[in-house]
Amino acid sequence: MATILVVDDELGIRDLLSEILNDEGHTVELAENAAQARSVRAQLRPDLVLLDIWMPDTDGVTLLKEWASTGMLSMPVIMMSGHATIDTAVEATRIGATAFLEKPITMAKLLKAVDQGLNKAPAKPGGSAIPSTLRVGNMLSPELTVEAVMTGSSLPEPALDLGPQSLQSFNLDGPLREARDEFEKAYFEYHLAKEAGSMTRVAEKTGLERTHLYRKLKQLGVDLARSKRNAL
Structure with missing residues (x-):
């Protein structure tokens, strides 16, 4: 399992994400602002960071940019916000964020983003901010959400092939x-x-x-x- 750093100034969100991730077997470190996040990052190398954008001391995009410029962006970073714009998402992706979660965050989306983040390398700063599959020519699709810009989630997901399922027989003659x-x-x-x-x-x-x-x-x-x- 992984070590995950959760950075958010809201106690309720930190507690909720910590409970879910701990239940999945991960080790969770918590920070309520950028200063604490810097301290945790300096002491250990988390496998993944969940980083809120709007914080009272330093916003998440600025902290992401700081880590990228100092060579400390060696782990996947998933941005979180309930008020971000597409421009903010684009900027975060260019800096090196790997995904984005819009609040309120559902458990299904959280676990999916974490699983995907842990199974791929951190995004390289300065890379393509918008996946090519979300473009129409050189223009963005008008129906894109902030999350779609970061993850491509507006595209239909392929059906999962679970393979042949074993047949279960039941006693239909009983009560x-x-x-x-x-x-x-x-x-x-x-x-x-x-x-x-x-x-x-x-x-x-x-x-x-x-x-x-x-x-x-x-x-x-x-x-x-x-x-x-x-x-x-």
């Missing part, structure tokens, strides 16, 4: 409750295996609160340890 329990157990075991045992992701995919999910798995007799092993 309805027993058949339902068999189905629910197979359903949750499938999602646990697919999400590598992550309770956070399974809760998100199945639409259940985590507390309810734990109770349900215990009631159905789902072996969480076995599910994690099967996911490896």
Whole structure:
């Protein structure tokens, strides 16, 4: 797992991102302003940084530019903001940011951006600010959002090829409750295996609160340890 630095002046956002990322197995370092972010970056080399744009002391784009000019932009940086403009996103990309998340940040988008960021090299400063697939000739598509400029997320995503699925047989001659329990157990075991045992992701995919999910798995007799092993 990775070491991730979260830089945001809002305590609630720092706590929320920290909880989600810790649940995914990552080590999380927190900073509430650019000064603290500089200190953490000087002491260790995080694998990825989530950096808010609007902060009281130094804004995120300025800090990103500082790291790029001093050779400290050796890790992927994902920018975050609820009020950024496309011009800001373009500037951040030119400096070296790899992605952008618009607030409020959903858990699905956060985990997707983090996974993608950890699996690719940091963007090179001065590179192409706008992916070529988002251009129409030499002009930007008028429907682009700030996030689309940074990630290309306005483009349709290819369908995932999950490969052939094993068929599950159920006893349809028994009582309805027993058949339902068999189905629910197979359903949750499938999602646990697919999400590598992550309770956070399974809760998100199945639409259940985590507390309810734990109770349900215990009631159905789902072996969480076995599910994690099967996911490896």
